[in-house]
Amino acid sequence: xxxxxxxxxxxxxxxxxxxxxxxxxxxxxxxxxxxxxxxxxxxxxxxxxxxxxxxxxxxxxxxxxxxxxxxxxxxxxxxxxxxxxxxxxxxxxxxxxxxxxxxxxxxxxxxxxxxxxxxxxxxxxxxxxxxxxxxxxxxxxxxxxxxxxxxxxxxxxxxxxxxxxxxxxxxxxxxxxxxxxxxxxxxxxxxxxxxxxxxxxxxxxxxxxxxxxxxxxxxxxxxxxxxxxxxxxxxxxxxxxxxxxxxxxxxxxxxxxxxxxxxxxxxxxxxxxxxxxxxxxxxxxxxxxxxxxxxxxxxxxxxxxxxxxxxxxxxxxxxxxxxxxxxxxxxxxxxxxxxxxxxxxxxxxxxxxxxxxxxx
Numbered sequence: 001x002x003x004x005x006x007x008x009x010x011x012x013x014x015x016x017x018x019x020x021x022x023x024x025x026x027x028x029x030x031x032x033x034x035x036x037x038x039x040x041x042x043x044x045x046x047x048x049x050x051x052x053x054x055x056x057x058x059x060x061x062x063x064x065x066x067x068x069x070x071x072x073x074x075x076x077x078x079x080x081x082x083x084x085x086x087x088x089x090x091x092x093x094x095x096x097x098x099x100x101x102x103x104x105x106x107x108x109x110x111x112x113x114x115x116x117x118x119x120x121x122x123x124x125x126x127x128x129x130x131x132x133x134x135x136x137x138x139x140x141x142x143x144x145x146x147x148x149x150x151x152x153x154x155x156x157x158x159x160x161x162x163x164x165x166x167x168x169x170x171x172x173x174x175x176x177x178x179x180x181x182x183x184x185x186x187x188x189x190x191x192x193x194x195x196x197x198x199x200x201x202x203x204x205x206x207x208x209x210x211x212x213x214x215x216x217x218x219x220x221x222x223x224x225x226x227x228x229x230x231x232x233x234x235x236x237x238x239x240x241x242x243x244x245x246x247x248x249x250x251x252x253x254x255x256x257x258x259x260x261x262x263x264x265x266x267x268x269x270x271x272x273x274x275x276x277x278x279x280x281x282x283x284x285x286x287x288x289x290x291x292x293x294x295x296x297x298x299x300x301x302x303x304x305x306x307x308x309x310x311x312x313x314x315x316x317x318x319x320x321x322x323x324x325x326x327x328x329x330x331x332x333x334x335x336x337x338x339x340x341x342x343x344x345x346x347x348x349x350x351x352x353x354x355x356x357x358x359x360x
Contacts, residue, residue, distance in 0.1 A: 001065075002023045039221060045143055054137070055136055057132040062163070072263060081169070081183060095112055099108040115238065139199065148190060160182060180196065180197045189235070192355065232359040234356020241313055249275055251283045291349070296312060313326045
């Protein structure tokens with residue numbers, strides 16, 4: 001298995017380790033619920049160095065990105081990031097990702113760890129505009145410092161005024177004496193920053209963050225709590241809620257699918273037709289009324305027991321203490337307030353379609 005600059009730290013701290021996307025990654029330390037609450041109330045640190053990073057540079061960078069991504073990169077100013085996806089030729093999703101407008105004619109793509117090779121091959125294959133592509137995934141480490149006290153901890157380590165970085169904004173600066181990209185993004189809904197830096201600086205940056213965060217009860221957080229945190233916010237996870245057969249319109253991602261003039265992105269015609277005619281299924285969020293925990297793959301049914309869809313993500317909410325989840329259902333059952341049923345061990349558990357986030 002691959003390692004990150006922090007793998008030995010995780011092991012020394014007693015983390016439960018497991019393979020994820022080819023990496024030896026921490027799943028939990030003190031327990032998923034404790035880690036989840038730490039991020040919601042204080043501050044936690046995620047090792048997300050397994051994520052992929054591609055540079056796209058040169059005079060043809062924008063044309064390339066307008067072709068392969070669904071969102072309008074032309075509207076993205078320098079210093080801002082954008083959530084988007086790679087549509088495939090059938091209207092499905094190759095991956096969801098972030099695009100950072102780093103400098104004129106220079107962009108950084110941050111892709112999911114499990115899709116690095118797939119995404120890289122996709123970009124190379126569709127680089128008809130001859131943009132300069134560079135796979136920097138092995139030369140960049142990343143920590144996500146998340147929670148309401150993250151800004152207080154990190155501000156001690158940098159002269160950059162973190163309060164001036166808007167949501168989905170970023171800047172280059174020094175943190176603990178090292179050059180870092182500081183990004184006001186995250187996957188938890190609890191606030192905080194994502195830090196990108198040279199892997200050789202990783203150990204010292206980790207030590208500084210934990211030293212200065214000690215008074216705030218800072219803790220390392222594993223991938224288990226990362227999943228429950230993102231689900232409470234209704235954030236999609238590739239491989240669960242998104243895949244090669246789910247269209248962005250079915251997934252409720254019409255807001256990142258821009259049919260602007262001059263943007264001839266892959267599958268535009270298919271998705272425009274789908275938008276015009278309507279979709280036959282939609283991704284919905286739901287919360288259980290009866291006791292029960294939804295899990296990926298469980299059937300969703302109507303009151304008559306007829307299958308109407310399937311759970312794509314589900315858990316017991318650490319904050320709400322109820323079963324929550326997301327899944328694709330027939331469009332007729334997607335309206336807010338609709339009662340649906342989760343089939344758990346042959347029994348229909350009543351649930352209701354709601355608007356995320358689950359954690360207010």
